[in-house]
Amino acid sequence: MEAEKKKPLVSDVGAWAMNVVSSVGLIMANKQLMSNGGYGFAFATTLTGFHFTVTALVGWISNATGLSVSKHVPLWELLWFSIVANMSITGMNLSLMLNSVGFYQISKLSIIPVVCLMEFFLHSKHYSSRVIMAVIAVALGVGICTVTDVEVKVKGLICACVAVFCTSLQQITIGSLQKKYEIGSFELLSKTAPIQAISLLLFGPFADYYLNGHSLLKYHYSVGATAFILLSCILAFFCNTSQYLCIGRFSATSFQVLGHMKTVCVLILGWLLFDSALTLKNILGMLLAVLGMLVYSWAVEHDKKVKMALDIRTGSNSEREDAKLLAKENGTSKPDIELARSES
Template sequence: MESEKKPRISNVGAWGMNIVSSVGIIMVNKQVMSSSGYGFCFATTLTGFHFTVTAIIGWISNATGYSESKQVPLWELIWFSIVANMSITGMNFSLMLNSVGFYQISKLSMIPVVCVMEWILNSKNYSNRVIMAVFVVALGVGVCTVTDVEVNVKGFICAAVAVFCTSLQQITIGSFQKKYNIGSFELLSKTAPIQAVSLLLVGPVVDYYLNGQLLLNYQFSYGAIIFILLSCSLAVVCNMSQYLCIGRFSAVSFQVLGHMKTVCVLILGWILFDSALTAKNILGMMLAVLGMVIYSWAIEFDKHTNTKASPVKLSRVEQLEEDTSLLKTKSNGIEGRDVELGQTKS
C-alpha cells in the first residue's frame, strides 16, 4: 500500500508545482511587462534570461554531482531547441498579430493536435470517454476565455506554427526521457544552454519587431531587476515541472489538466488586478473543472480496464501452455506403457 501511495503523492506534487509556478510567473511577468508596472516589454529576451538562469543552475547541479549527465546526441538537442524556440516565438507573434479570442482558440487547439500527433507518431489510441472529457475541457476554457475572434493570414500562419511546434515539443520531451532514460532536470539542463544562447541572440530583434523598442534603451531599475530575477526563478521551477509532468504522464494530460492554470489566472486576475469576472467566465470555469474531473476519471477507468484485461489474456496463454504440456505428458505416458508391455510380452 505504501508503494502505491508514494507515486500518487509525487504526481500530485509535480502537478501542484507546475500550476503554482506557472500562475506565479504569469502574475510576476504581468508586473514586469505591463505599462503600469516596469514596462519591460521584451518577452522573447525575457525568455532568454529564463533559460540562461536554468542553464546556470543545471551546470552547477552537474558540477557538484547532484544530477547525472547522460549522453544525448547533439543534433537531437539542437533540433529540439529549434522547435522549442519556434514555439516561443510563434506564440509571441500570434499574440501580437491576432485578437485575444483567436489566440485563445489556437491554444485550445493544442489538445486535439497533440492527440493526433500522438496517434501518428506513437500509435496511441484514446477511448470515447477521454475524447468526451477533452471536448468538455476545451469547451469550458473556450467559454470563459474566448471573446472577439479576428483572423488574418500572417496571424493564422504564426498561430499554426506555434501550435504545431509546441505540440511537437511536448511530445518530444516524453520521447527523449524514455529513449535515453534521462531525468527531467537532466534533459532540461542539456537543452537550456542552447535555447538561452539562441534566444538572447534572436530575442532583441524579435522584440524590436513586436514593439518597436530597443532593449539597449530600457532603463533598468532595482525593482525591475528584482522582479526579472523572480521571474527567472519561477521559470526554472516551471520548466522543470513541465518536463517532470510530461515525463510522468503524457502531453495530452499535461494540456488538459494544464488548463487549470487558466482558471487560476482568471481568479487571481480578478482578485489582484481587478479584472472583470462575469457569469460567462464563471460558467466556463465550472465547465472546464468538470471536464478535468471527467478526464481524470476516464484515464483511471481506462487504466483499470487495461489492468483487468491483461491478466485474462495471460491466464489464457498460461492455460494453453498447461494444456499443451499436459497432452505431451499423457502422450509420453502412453508411449512408455506400450514399450513396457512390449518388453513384457517378449
C-alpha cells in the first residue's frame, strides 16, 4: 500500500522536473541559436513549427508501433485549440517585438491572475486566502527580479492582451480536454501537434519576416546551426509533453505558479554561463518567488486535506441519513417501536 501511495508522488515530481529541465535547456539552446553572438536564427515562429513537426512525428511513430493508443477527439475541438495555441505563440512573439522587455515580463506575469479568473468563471473554482497570498508573492518576486524598463505601445498592448488571454485559455483547455475525453497528455499532444505544425510552417515564415525583416530562404544553415535546431526540437518535445502532463495532473494555475521556477533557473544559469548581471534586487526577488512557491505548494496540499476531510464527513453523514430512512421504511425506527409498545 505504501508503494502505491508513493508512486504518484514520484511521477508528479518527475513530471515537474522534466518540464523545468527541458524548458530551461530549451531557453539556453534557443539563446545560442537565435542570438547575434550565436547562429542568428531569428525565426522564432518557424522554429516553433519545427518543434511541433518533431513532436507530431514522434506521436505518429508511437501510434504506429502501438506504444500509445489514439482516442477520438472531435476535429473542430482540435482545430479550435490549435488556433488558440498558435495565437498565443504569435502574440507572445509580437509582444516581445513591439514592447519593452519589462512590459513583456509583466504581461507574462499577468497570466497567473487571468488563469485564476478563467478557472473561477469557467469551472467555478475557488481559492483560499493562503493560495491567493502565495500567488501574489510569486508574481511580486518574479516581477522584482525580471522587470526593468516599462514602455507601452498601443499595438504592443493589444498583442500582449491577445497573448495573455490565448495562453491562459490554452492551458485551461488542455486540462479540460483530457478530462472530457479521458485522453492522456501525450495522446492529446499527438493529435494537436500536426495541426499546429502545418499552420506554423505555412504562416510562420511570413510572421517572422514581419517581425525581423529577414527571409528564411536566405538563411545559411551551418552544421552548428542545424545541430542546435535539432537540439531545440528534441528539448521542445520533452517540454511540450511535460507541459501537457503537468496541466493534466494538476491545474493551469499550479503550472503557472510553480513554472516560474524556470525563470529563477534561467537567471542563475545566465549569471553562471553568460556572465549576466545578478544584483541584490534579483536575488531578493528570486528568494521571494521561491518562498511564494513553497507556500503555494503547502497551501494547495492543505486545502486538499481539508476538502478530503469534509468529503469524508459529508459521506458519513449521508450514510447515517440513508440508514435512518431505511429504518423508517422497514418500520424499525425508535419512535415507531415506542408507539407500538404504548398501544399494546
